[in-house]
Amino acid sequence: MTDSSPNTLRNRTFAELAVGDRARIERVLTTRDIQLFAAVSGDVNPQHLDPDFAAHGPFQGVIAHGMWGASLISAVLGTQLPGPGTLYLSQSLSFLAPVRVGDRVAVEVRVTELEPERRRVRLACACTLPDGTVAIEGEACVQAPDQSIECARGALPEIRIQDAAQDGLRTLLGHARGRDPIRVAVAHPCDEISLRAALDARREGLIDPILVAPRARLEQAAQALGASLDGLDVRDVPHSHAAADLAVALARTGEVEALMKGSLHTDELMGAVVRADGLRTKRRVSHCYLMQTPQYPRPFIITDAAINIAPTLEQKADIIRNAIDLAHAIGVEQPRVAILAAVETVSASMPATLDAAALCKMADRGQIGGGQLDGPLAFDNAVSQAAAHIKGIRSDVAGRADILVAPDLESGNMLAKQLMYLGDAASAGIVLGARVPIILTSRADTYESRIASCALALLLAHHYRSTPL
Structure with a gap:
């Protein structure tokens, strides 16, 4: 008796085949399918992997590799018709329409000709979309087996795609979902990168931008980008200042309710923010990176890596308060704050350890609230429970930090950049401490990073409505 369970493969010999026989499978294309195919094939064409690039390409979005569909044809031939023992001899293909993430593809092969002398079989092949559009068609020539084969279907290995950027983006967009977009003044978006960032965030439903720029330069950037300014609020000004x-x-x-940096220098924008008639509050302005890396089980914040060069004790207190506000805005009710130094013990010869101890005592006295502080902690003790255990550190923060407070800008910036470029970390950046959040996008930022930064601004703006600085 033939075992017809899903775990068993059974072929059809040449003698069992007839013209008109057919077999079919269906498969829904996922982002993971595209990533796996790229990893195996080495085809990292951004048309398939970079949503930002693909959005401005001929198909206005990510599509599958053409040979991904062809591989499904191979799967039908090798597992169903004729099945195990089949030898692939040739394959012609025509790629007629793109396959997009979420498409359900019906893959069918049909016997059109039999050549008994060499057991050759010709089959018409097609990959069809739900609306009847044929995405791929062609003809396969195979040699069918002459003996019946029945075997267990091989178990595939578990494969993990480490995609911190996408996970981080999905998490942030999940928090932002259902909230109204915020009005954002985009200062001088006069190049393709900064204008695209604003338009992308608008398309994602995160911001309603006001473009503040010389209109002529803005229109040139839009033309170069192939975008339209129709329906956008443009405020014409003579220059970046x-x-x-x-x-x-x-x-x-x-x-x-927020600002977004365009193609002007950061100092220009921040200079206007911190002037006496700008957007100062009682808080020190500081920068936070929200990061996610495959090696750490949760998103975390690094601060300050962009604004305060050598912060004083009181400035560090504000840096921590700002980071705690960001943690609250993204749903972390009681963030664990690790105050970093080179060692985990207090030493009079290392000022960073003294500041860390003082900041923890300030938290004990209620001067810093909303989070749980510990320090000094070396980086390994802050993120690794095993390292903290070996050092004998008993702390609810050690090994599980949500916020990493760097002793100065140089160490914070190097830590953040190392995680981005060597640790596959996804990141988003935001400036806090002013009356509104400030989105500081960079020319090197990815699409995911820009969108995540705008999502942070949206969450903070809604947070400030109930708890203003």
Whole structure:
């Protein structure tokens, strides 16, 4: 009796075949399918892997590799018709339509000709989309087996795709989902990268941008990008300094709830923010990276890696308060704050350890609230429970930190960049401590990073509505 269970493969010999015989499978294309195919084949064409690049390509989005569909044809031939023992001899293919993530592809092969003298079989092959569109068609020539084969279906290994960027983006967008987009003044988006960042975030439903820039330069950037400014709020100004001033003024009057840096220097925008007539609060302005790496089980914050060069004790207290606000905004109710130093013991010869001890005592006295502080902690003790255990450190923060507070900008910046470029970390950046969050995008930022930074701004803006600085 033939075992017809899904775990068994059974072929059809040449003698059992007839013209018109057919076999079919269906498969829904996922992002993981594309990633796995790219990893195995080495085809890392951005049309398949980079949503930002693909959005401006001929198909306006990511599509499957053409040979992914062809591999499904091979799967039908090798497992069903004729099945195990089949020898592939030739294959012609025509690629007629793209296959997109989420498409259910019906893959069918049909016997069209039999050559008994050499057991050759010709089969028409097609990959069809649900609306009847044929994405791939062609003809296969195989040699069918002459003996019946029945065997267990081989078990595939568990394969893990480490995609921190996508996981981080999905998490942030999940928090942001259902919230109204916020009005954002985008200061001087006069190159393709910065204008694209604003338009991408608008398309994702995160921001309603006001573009503050010289109109002529803005229109040139839009033309180079192939984008339209129709329906967008554009505020014409003569130069980048004026763009920074007007963007800050819009925030000061409440017309916008966040700022976004365009193609002007960071100092220009931040200079307008921290002026006496800018967006100062009682807090020190600071920068936070929200990061996620495959090696750590949760997103975490690194601060300050971009603004405060050598912060004082009181400035570090504000840096921590700002980071705790960000943690609350993304749903971490009681963040664990690790104050980093080179060692985990207090030493009079190492000022960072003294500051860490003082900051923890400030938290004990209620001067810093909303989180659980511990320090000094070396980096390994902050992120590895095993390392903390070996050192004999008993702490709810050690090994499980949500916030890593660097002793100075240089160490924080190097730590963040090492994680990004050597640790496959996904990141988003935001400036806090002003009256509104400030999105500092970089030319090197990925699509995911830009979108995640805008999602952070949205979450913070909604947070500030109930708990303003």
